[in-house]
Amino acid sequence: MTDAPDDRPAARVVCLDRDGRVLLLHWYDRVARMDVWEPPGGGIDPGETPLEAARRELTEETGLPGSAVLDRFVAVERDFSWLGVRYVKTEPFFLARFDTVRPHVDPGELTEEEHAAYLGYAWAEELPATVDPPELAKIVERLTEESGGGAH
Template identity: 40%
Template sequence: MRRQRPAARILLVDGCGRTLLFRFVPEDGRPPFWVTPGGAVDPGESYPEAARRELREEVGLDRDCGPEVARRLVEFLTLEGVEVQADERYFRVDIDTCDVDPAGHTPLERRVITEWRWFERDDIAGHAEPIFPVDLTAMLAATDHPVEVA
């Protein structure tokens, strides 16, 4: 039986419409992959609280992540080798720009996150390595704010 794993993930979008992704290289030899910032909800923590904490720890930004914009139920093998059924809640944060500050990364993250970069949407679909969530571009499009025309 898979372990239940509630998780908060962040769609961090800069002023140019690019999305921040982290590249993970698992220590067990599985292929590298890219993923949005975020992670497991700690005991007693709400999804919004977890999103804020994860944004602070992984990116270095301390801010409210706003309302939940999407939800995914997925099964996967964690970096620690645990089979989970994840209840992932997504939060979108729009910023002008920022530099990633890895000071809050856990020891595991320091070992397996090899790089991070801002992806243009067109670069996501055709990227050579897997990107999660698999429907990231559709999720981003569904959460875009309408442009007001004067």
């Protein structure tokens, strides 16, 4: 594992279907030899806003329309390792809502690295023990509060 943490900016999307299920992507970290479930998302490219990155990443990783991503996020402190690299940063988690039950996911634009790690996806009613970030349930709650408390 590298000594210096990587702080590359990234954005994630909490997707909710009509019945409130959360879309999670299932990945396998071959370095740590563990699997993890997480919302879609990834790095912010130079010149891209966090919202633009969230919309692009959603489409690339799931085939779902990026236009579903709302301009509403919560900032989430992250400290995790992936493929031997430690990431320490604050990521915006955006919200996307879908009017159907379990919209079809087609991860057609994964990178080579993502293809090697991708195990599938689920529209989860309950969050698995290996969800990242571990406080995802609280993030979903904050994103969906009617009053907007804590969201931007």
